[in-house]
Amino acid sequence: MDADTPGAHDPAALTPTTTRAGFVALIGAPNAGKSTLINQLVGTKVSIVTHKVQTTRALVRGIAMHGEAQIIFVDTPGIFKPKRRLDRAMVDTAWGGSRDADVTALLIDARKGLTEEVETILDRLAKEHGTKVLILNKTDVANREKLLKLAVTANEKVTFEKTFMVSALSGDGVPDILSYFAEKVRPGPWLYPEDQVSDAPMRMLAAEITREKLFERLHEEIPYVSTVETELWEERKDGSVRLEQTIYVERDSQKAIVLGKKGQTIKVISQAARTELTEIVERPVHLFLFVKVRENWSDDPERYREMGLEFPR
Numbered sequence: 001m002d003a004d005t006p007g008a009h010d011p012a013a014l015t016p017t018t019t020r021a022g023f024v025a026l027i028g029a030p031n032a033g034k035s036t037l038i039n040q041l042v043g044t045k046v047s048i049v050t051h052k053v054q055t056t057r058a059l060v061r062g063i064a065m066h067g068e069a070q071i072i073f074v075d076t077p078g079i080f081k082p083k084r085r086l087d088r089a090m091v092d093t094a095w096g097g098s099r100d101a102d103v104t105a106l107l108i109d110a111r112k113g114l115t116e117e118v119e120t121i122l123d124r125l126a127k128e129h130g131t132k133v134l135i136l137n138k139t140d141v142a143n144r145e146k147l148l149k150l151a152v153t154a155n156e157k158v159t160f161e162k163t164f165m166v167s168a169l170s171g172d173g174v175p176d177i178l179s180y181f182a183e184k185v186r187p188g189p190w191l192y193p194e195d196q197v198s199d200a201p202m203r204m205l206a207a208e209i210t211r212e213k214l215f216e217r218l219h220e221e222i223p224y225v226s227t228v229e230t231e232l233w234e235e236r237k238d239g240s241v242r243l244e245q246t247i248y249v250e251r252d253s254q255k256a257i258v259l260g261k262k263g264q265t266i267k268v269i270s271q272a273a274r275t276e277l278t279e280i281v282e283r284p285v286h287l288f289l290f291v292k293v294r295e296n297w298s299d300d301p302e303r304y305r306e307m308g309l310e311f312p313r
Helices: 034-042 085-099 116-125 144-157 174-184 202-217 252-259 261-281 301-306
Strands: 020-028 060-066 069-075 103-109 131-137 162-165 227-235 241-249 285-293
Touching (some): 020 116, 020 174, 034 060, 060 174, 069 174, 103 174, 144 162, 162 174, 202 241, 252 285
Parallel strands (some): 103 131, 131 162
Antiparallel strands (some): 060 069, 227 241
């Protein structure tokens, strides 16, 4: 909260009549930049970012404070044509997050424009109720004439209340979005403590960070159905944290790839994850990674519950 914001230093002044809070759902095709944007809006990392499509699986909520408004951003899984059960669960989750929000923001990669996936989203979004806004991302690398044409075409298909042009990577245009959403959420008490940036448990965030490093290292070799679970989070007497995580793959050949020759690959993944986790929890982290084969885990209802997804029948 800014120092010059009314009530910034006086908690008693922040009554339900002055504070605001609400949910904003970010939807879009895979790799539109939703995770990058939500991290910018919140001001810290709450959602993993990789070049691999469909890495966001469940609803990731990032919490931003702007003046007296608390905005809970929901980073939804990318909306695409589902082929498998896990795909269907992710797409259903994305649309569910949109329906439950005060505002739905459609993010479009301005360089790619109106792809088939984006067209499909626009068609369905036109039938949905509620406030909708359009965010064109990657405007720093897109042609201005193309941007304007894209904005006009999208607004012809869906009634957007507002159109924003941003660069999620650099943060250009992000303050304008925050100001707008701060006005759109409803009057009422904050839903989370002022200093909380996500409602995801640290165990889940830690697993997601390791999954991000896994995909960054093995972008081509490992299918996105691979998953990571935090089995142990132990606070130690010396102030450090001991973490034990298991990387689950579906075949022995994938396990060999993750381990690498003489365990070198998993060592690199572990070091990268540990470095980032140490920054986030602000204390030493002892990370131990294990790799196990769990065949057909993507057909197991329990795995879906752990990821915050509904198991599609």
